[in-house]
Amino acid sequence: MTTLAHRGAEPGAPAPGAGAVTHSDPYRAFRDELFAAGLLVPTGIDGLYLRSEVFESIVRGIDAAVSEAAAAEAPTIYHFPLVVPARLLEQTDYVRSFPDLIGVLDSYAKGEAGYADFLAAAEEGSWPNHLDHTGLGLCSAACHPLYPMLAGREVPPRGRCFEIFGQVFRHEPSVDPARLQVFRQHEVVFVGAPADAAAHRDAWVERGLALHRRLGLEVEAVAANDPFFGRSGKILAANQRAEALKVELVAPICSFERPTAITSANCHLDHFGMAFGLRHGESVAHSACVGFGLERIALALLAAHGLEPSRWPSSVRQELGW
Amino acid sequence: MDEPIRRILDEHAHLQVDVATLGDDSDLYQAGLTSHSSVSLMLALEDEFDVEFPQEMLRKKTFESISAIRGALAQLGAVVAR
Numbered sequence: 415m416t417t418l419a420h421r422g423a424e425p426g427a428p429a430p431g432a433g434a435v436t437h438s439d440p441y442r443a444f445r446d447e448l449f450a451a452g453l454l455v456p457t458g459i460d461g462l463y464l465r466s467e468v469f470e471s472i473v474r475g476i477d478a479a480v481s482e483a484a485a486a487e488a489p490t491i492y493h494f495p496l497v498v499p500a501r502l503l504e505q506t507d508y509v510r511s512f513p514d515l516i517g518v519l520d521s522y523a524k525g526e527a528g529y530a531d532f533l534a535a536a537e538e539g540s541w542p543n544h545l546d547h548t549g550l551g552l553c554s555a556a557c558h559p560l561y562p563m564l565a566g567r568e569v570p571p572r573g574r575c576f577e578i579f580g581q582v583f584r585h586e587p588s589v590d591p592a593r594l595q596v597f598r599q600h601e602v603v604f605v606g607a608p609a610d611a612a613a614h615r616d617a618w619v620e621r622g623l624a625l626h627r628r629l630g631l632e633v634e635a636v637a638a639n640d641p642f643f644g645r646s647g648k649i650l651a652a653n654q655r656a657e658a659l660k661v662e663l664v665a666p667i668c669s670f671e672r673p674t675a676i677t678s679a680n681c682h683l684d685h686f687g688m689a690f691g692l693r694h695g696e697s698v699a700h701s702a703c704v705g706f707g708l709e710r711i712a713l714a715l716l717a718a719h720g721l722e723p724s725r726w727p728s729s730v731r732q733e734l735g736w
Numbered sequence: 737m738d739e740p741i742r743r744i745l746d747e748h749a750h751l752q753v754d755v756a757t758l759g760d761d762s763d764l765y766q767a768g769l770t771s772h773s774s775v776s777l778m779l780a781l782e783d784e785f786d787v788e789f790p791q792e793m794l795r796k797k798t799f800e801s802i803s804a805i806r807g808a809l810a811q812l813g814a815v816v817a818r
Contacts, residue, residue: 507772646775648794653771656796 418444418666418717440668441590444717448591451721460587461595468723472712475734477600479629480706481577483621484602489577494559496581496596500551502562505689508554511642511650515584517552520545556580556599557703561690564605569694573606575614592667592674592710603703605692608683611700615661615679618704622663622677630730631665631676631714638662638675659683665714676710679703740784741805748780749773760803765796774799781805785814 448454455464465473500518503509508516522532523546535541553559556578578601586593604614619635626633638660639651654660659682662675684698692699719726723736745764746755752768769777777799782788787809789798798808 510772510775645789645791645794646778648791649774649778649796649799650771652795653774 418668418670439589441588444668444713445589445591447721448713448716453716453721454591459595460589461593463591463594469712471736472715472723472734473598473708475736476629476706476708476711476715477579478735479625479733480600480602483625484575484577487575487602489575489602491577492560492579494553494556494578494580496553496583497550498553498559500547500549502558503551503554505562506554506558506686507689508558511640511647512554514643515586515641516554517583517585519548519550519552521548522546523548552583553580554582554584556582556705557601557603560603561686561692561701564692565690567692569605569692569699571607571695573604573610573694573699576603576605577601578603590668590674592713594709597710598708600706600708601703603701605687605699605701606694607697608700611683611702612681615681615702615704619661619663619679622679622704622706626663626665626676626711626714628729628733629711629715630727631711631718632673633663633665633676633714634673635661635663638678657681657683665718667710667713667717674710674714675707676714677704677706680705741781741802741809744777744780744784745802748776750776758802760806761801764799764801769799771796781809785809785812787812787814 445454449456453466453469455466457463497519503516503518520542522544524532524544528544532541532544535544557576557580559580560576560578579598580601581596581598583596585595587595602614602618604611623633623635637655637658639654640660642648642650642654659680661679663677663679664673665676667674667676680703682701682703684700686692686701687694687698692701694700715723715726715730719730723731742755742758745751745758749755749764749769750773751758751764758764758767774796778789778794789808789812793808793811797804799805
């Protein structure tokens with residue numbers, strides 16, 4: 415059985431590249447193992463892989479465990495597509511905050527008149543330059559399509575809880591198998607009073623820790639910030655940390671020294687409330703979310719328990735509903 | 737409004753109050769400065785005064801009042817007309 419520990423990356427082992435035992439690139443090494451085991455299949459693009467049925471069965475098990483943990487809150491459940499109106503990226507401020515991570519969709523729109531030029535461009539591979547923006551974009555965080563849906567609706571006094579299944583795109587190609595360009599988030603979102611939103615976030619840090627520990631993961635909660643773009647983004651990151659708005663649950667995937675965020679719990683304050691006109695009584699509604707990174711949790715499980723889920727500990731298998 | 741810091745605040749900070757009503761020590765965040773508008777403010781100040789805020793100054797406190805901004809700019813060697 416190959417686990418992260420078996421790959422020579424024990425806690426306290428030399429940093430990557432520093433010793434003979436550790437692979438010079440633990441990220442590439444684990445990705446190669448996942449490819450060799452057929453759990454992921456390369457596409458030629460870093461961060462974009464095909465997934466095996468075994469891998470998907472892990473994801474389904476995690477989804478079910480998250481839904482079970484959320485059931486007590488009787489959330490309204492939505493499944494959102496990967497594609498969103500591009501305007502949503504402006505409304506959420508992702509255009510300004512993460513211009514390097516977002517993506518929008520282009521298509522051919524010049525009709526018959528431009529088709530000859532387009533064919534010539536296709537011959538030389540420059541066809542993307544002949545496409546026009548469609549008004550569509552790729553979703554950056556699974557809960558984002560929720561907020562415009564709630565615009566103008568009164569949030570009840572006790573607030574509302576939503577469970578969201580969604581896919582997201584982040585343009586950050588990497589050999590780290592945990593850094594996917596397209597991945598799934600399973601979120602539990604609260605919209606309502608400021609104190610209730612903060613309590614939702616705090617409760618889900620604890621529930622998330624417990625859920626991951628039941629799955630046999632070595633997980634801890636750490637203060638974090640989003641990767642806001644550029645030098646000016648440092649201000650946004652510093653504010654986010656100063657106000658303790660983001661907590662990440664981290665677990666080892668490719669490295670014990672640098673564990674990976676597999677789940678994050680966030681206070682949005684009135685960011686989305688202001689952007690989308692969400693009202694709670696006489697005030698702007700606050701929101702908070704927990705987002706479980708399904709592929710990352712699956713990878714953390716594979717790193718912890720080995721690449722053959724049929725041989726995982728029975729307690730873990732039971733937790734996944736197997 | 738001839739003071740450049742106040743002009744830049746007026747143009748870039750999207751405050752909820754008239755800049756002219758603010759004292760030098762008024763809390764700009766209470767006046768409506770948000771995280772995102774502080775980014776626009778920072779970039780405009782750099783452009784106007786030809787300075788670059790170093791990483792340790794890229795935090796909320798640097799932009800909390802007109803006098804804080806003036807102090808930060810002075811520290812960077814910018815000449816600020818009063």
